[in-house]
Amino acid sequence: MAGQGSGGNVIAAICNIFFPGLGQLVQGRVLPAIIFAIVCVGGYALWWLIIPAIIAGIFHLYSILDAATYKNDN
DSSP states (O other), rough: OOTOHHHHHHHHHHHHHHHTTHHHHHHOOOHHHHHHHHHHHHHHTTTGGGGGHHHHHHHHHHHHHHHHHHHOOO
């Protein structure tokens, strides 16, 4: 299967730019997709508290990096 840095990982990383967790979903990793989506959407929804929004931003960036560097061990 495709390894780290493959075209599929690039597409997944681009998907995560638009919606956190979408790239993991494209890669077939449902649980990380749900976790990234809940943390980011929840944090962004609480933007006025500042700290949750910062945490959500960090998770959003991490979701992009996670999708871009994912290596399937099968």
